[in-house]
Amino acid sequence: MIEKLPFRAGDRRARELETLRASARKSPGDPAAAAALAQAYFDMAQARSDPRYVGYADAVVSQFDHKLSIDLLVIRGTLYQYRHDFDKALVDFASALAQDPDRADAHAWRGAIYLVEAQYDNARRECAALLKLQRPVLHGGCTGLLQAYTGQLNSAYVTLQQALAMARYDDQRLWLLTRLGEVSAWLGQNARAERHYRDALALGLDDSYLLAAWTDFLLDNKRPTEVVKLLRDWEASDPLLLRLAEAEILLQAPAAKAHMQALDDRFAAAKLRGDTTHRAEEARFQLRLRKNPALAVQLAAANYQVQKEPRDLRVLLEAALAAGDAAAAKPARDWLQSSGFEDARLRALATQALQSAPASKTPMVAP
């Protein structure tokens, strides 16, 4: 055997995809058939964290260069946001909403982008639109996250819990439980955070975001053994391999070396093709594993230009502190001040980072 494929030809998903491909082939130019196929590819990319399927979806959508249906516009928007091309994504969501103001998914994606970009007033408008469209779960997720990022962790917790009580689908529950875990951890309530994460895991759905958040929690609480056990089979995903390697370093496990080499290779491969979507992970890799804070701070600052969520802020602060680069920490400090984000750990980090003179402080692995 020289290669293993994702599916057998007779597998259910392979047959479903083949059916969708066949109907798109049969009626080229039919936006409904194309949208169904592109959506299936994109769902596949998310479930398996496999970007090839994003490329396939993109090729399907690209056959319709100018006159896109509303469905295709929304899908193309999600493809742009996947590549962190948020401006183009927002344009597509806006065109979709101009044609159909009731597209809750377009509002939800737009809200998510504004939250990543720290444009909280805009995000608030999208959350309100979801409420008006009577989508209480989406509205709760949107508002809960907005509250969390703007200094109201306790209200955020309540909002997310209310949304959870209304959520009927397991994948919505998984998303809300993950966020409840994060908010609890920011509040310093570790037992509650762990309970939410475990409830999310118990749903039995694969979700690399959940695994990343949960293993970050474990690493922060110095429980690397559990990380290694959990992520052993997730080497294929770059963000999860990073967490696995961090845990292995803490345990001084022999596999650490090979995994760090693999990460090196993958970041190099991404750089070759001009892909910059993994800069946050790469910054963390350079900071915590390669012990190269100077490079880490560059990467984290570049990432922070695009993404401004708490985890982006944290790697920037940690890198700035390790590199003794108070100037690099400034935008993060400004954000903490303007947003009022409450996580005590980040606030302490920011104070430290701003005071730090160039020093040879070793980077924190698990503060």
Added chain:
Amino acid sequence: MTRRLVWLLALLLCQATAWAHKASDSYLVVDAQGKQVTGQWDIALRDIDFALGLDGDGNAEITWGELRARQSDVSAWALSRLAITRGGVCPIEVTGLQVDDHTDGGYAVLHLRGECPGATGALGLQYRLLFDLDKLHRGLLRLALDGATYTTVLSPTSGVVQFGATQTSRWAQFSQYLVEGIWHIWIGFDHILFLLSLLLPAVLVLHMRRWQGVGSFGSAAREVLWVVTSFTAAHSITLSLAALGLVSLPSRLVESAIALSVVLAAANNLWPVVEHRRWLVAFGFGLIHGFGFASVLAELGLPADALVLSLLGFNAGVEVGQMAIVAGFLPVAFLLRNTRFYLRGVFVIGSWLTMLVALIWLLERAFDLKLVSA
């Protein structure tokens, strides 16, 4: 945040492959020394499978035997998506096939060899692998050109990339697209047939409902000039509008309308409706043909850094190709204009055949059928 489909657990269990998930890349290493070109092209087996289907027994495992069995298909597919030029097109062949591993899995390694017409000057490379199926695919090129090394990432918007001879690279870019333009009018039979249908009567005049030869070469040439110029002007307009992304029409509509234009032009020779204002017909339908050229150009890709120049080059190439057809056609047609061979054979039977062929195209394109062409 949006609801995602929920997969069965069984499906998730087969996830445990050891390979990383990354977007698709191919690794193309080319060494050009004078006329000689050698190279190595690593293409992911997953990508080949997605494009061609390699897994013959459907067990989700690709074996060396399965790859070997499809070697000629793989080679033909890959080579049809790579063009190298130096003083003209360099024919490339695959001389060997191996397998190798990269960070994300198994790759087929194609060994390439070719010979270019020119031993000096710029080298042009056009890469289109997988772009029709995977817009995130990239070709990672490392080129050694007479000792100098270039690296670049080839994407759907790269178009034809030029290396070496930097002073002339703008001109080379222009001429590259000029050649493509000429080539595409020559292989675009529907465009040629449309033009010829309009030109056939240029050396004739309708007299008492009977066709006979025109008196002077000058009047024939004037008629040809009007028709060709208006056809050119019209398709230049729409080609530019479409290539710059300002206007777009569904390709099935465009292709069908092009076929219809040929049918009507040929029919007009048999049952004349438009006699004196053929240039108007040429202009009107030329607008549609421009969209047809644009789809060819879109397939070719326009380099973002030399968009207008390449567009001009392609357009000029189409004109040069047309002029060559006219230059070949007009003197011969003028000489033969009063012969029975021209009046009956070329004009009448030719128009009939053209109309029939175009009718078949029209049916095929409008109803998405395969009647004659494979």
